[in-house]
Amino acid sequence: MMEIxxxxxxxxxxxxxxxxxxxxxxxxxxxxxxxxxxREITLSCGLSIRFDLNDLEKVKKLVEDGDLSIKGIYKYxxxxxxxxxxKIL
Amino acid sequence: xxxxxxxxxxxxxxxxxxxxxxxxxxxxxxxxxIVDNEVxxxxxxxxxxxxxxxxxxxxxxxxxxxxxxxxxxxxxxxxNPQVVPERLKDLVVAISSDTMGxxxxxxxxILIKSFIYTVSESSPYPSCMVFYNRGVxxxxxxxxxxxDLKKLADKGVEIISCGTCLDYYHLKEKLGIGNISNxxxxxxxxxxxxxxxxxx
Numbered sequence: 001m002m003e004i005x006x007x008x009x010x011x012x013x014x015x016x017x018x019x020x021x022x023x024x025x026x027x028x029x030x031x032x033x034x035x036x037x038x039r040e041i042t043l044s045c046g047l048s049i050r051f052d053l054n055d056l057e058k059v060k061k062l063v064e065d066g067d068l069s070i071k072g073i074y075k076y077x078x079x080x081x082x083x084x085x086x087k088i089l
Numbered sequence: 090x091x092x093x094x095x096x097x098x099x100x101x102x103x104x105x106x107x108x109x110x111x112x113x114x115x116x117x118x119x120x121x122x123i124v125d126n127e128v129x130x131x132x133x134x135x136x137x138x139x140x141x142x143x144x145x146x147x148x149x150x151x152x153x154x155x156x157x158x159x160x161x162x163x164x165x166x167x168x169n170p171q172v173v174p175e176r177l178k179d180l181v182v183a184i185s186s187d188t189m190g191x192x193x194x195x196x197x198x199i200l201i202k203s204f205i206y207t208v209s210e211s212s213p214y215p216s217c218m219v220f221y222n223r224g225v226x227x228x229x230x231x232x233x234x235x236x237d238l239k240k241l242a243d244k245g246v247e248i249i250s251c252g253t254c255l256d257y258y259h260l261k262e263k264l265g266i267g268n269i270s271n272x273x274x275x276x277x278x279x280x281x282x283x284x285x286x287x288x289x
Contacts, residue, residue, distance in 0.1 A: 015196070018199075019195060019196075019199065022199070033202075033206065033236075034199055034202055034203065034206075035203060035206050035207075036203045036206070036207055047199060047203060
């Protein structure tokens, strides 16, 4: 009886870009969280931004307008079968 | 099988030890531990939680609590709703700073957020997290990790902040999660657990 959990993840090209990304998210009105990049995406010690999938369009715009150097955007799904990722961008 | 453990008038950690002893003896059954104070009630409940056993608490009055712990598949005769704890492990995480590691503060602050998020996403959870020195900046109302700590507290993780430290930084009124404690409790938590991680 596990709850199904879904959220979006933005990954960056470097830690510095992730920190820049974090401040861009901070100045937007979106709810987000800076998290370690899930192991399924990369084993390197990266930082990512976790966001609500309802904000996907806003996030895409933020990335574009803020000239953020991102590596990718993913959808993270966790349910009774474990966790998996879908690449969005 | 139902065994009663009368641990009233017993000094901490006696109620926990007595309960554990009885739980170890039986294959399955119910242990009812009676204690006379809130702290002992919490500690015995935490024991059940750390063992992954369902339990319920009946509060008779401020000086009488019955903690029913069920081991094995015994049918429950208790009509009270049971708390089924998420599994906790015998691990205490001590956090001594609001940054992780030495170096640039900007990076350290992000790392500690990452760390606490990771703890909150990794079951089984630690039984206890202790915050001291600048670590208490993480347990106040405007902490950047308050949400993650709340999630951990909901899962039964004990969150303890050093009172001396809150006082020193004038944050006592601003505590956002968990309880205030002193060095005796901090030492007790660290020394009673098999595993500790210190981050700072």
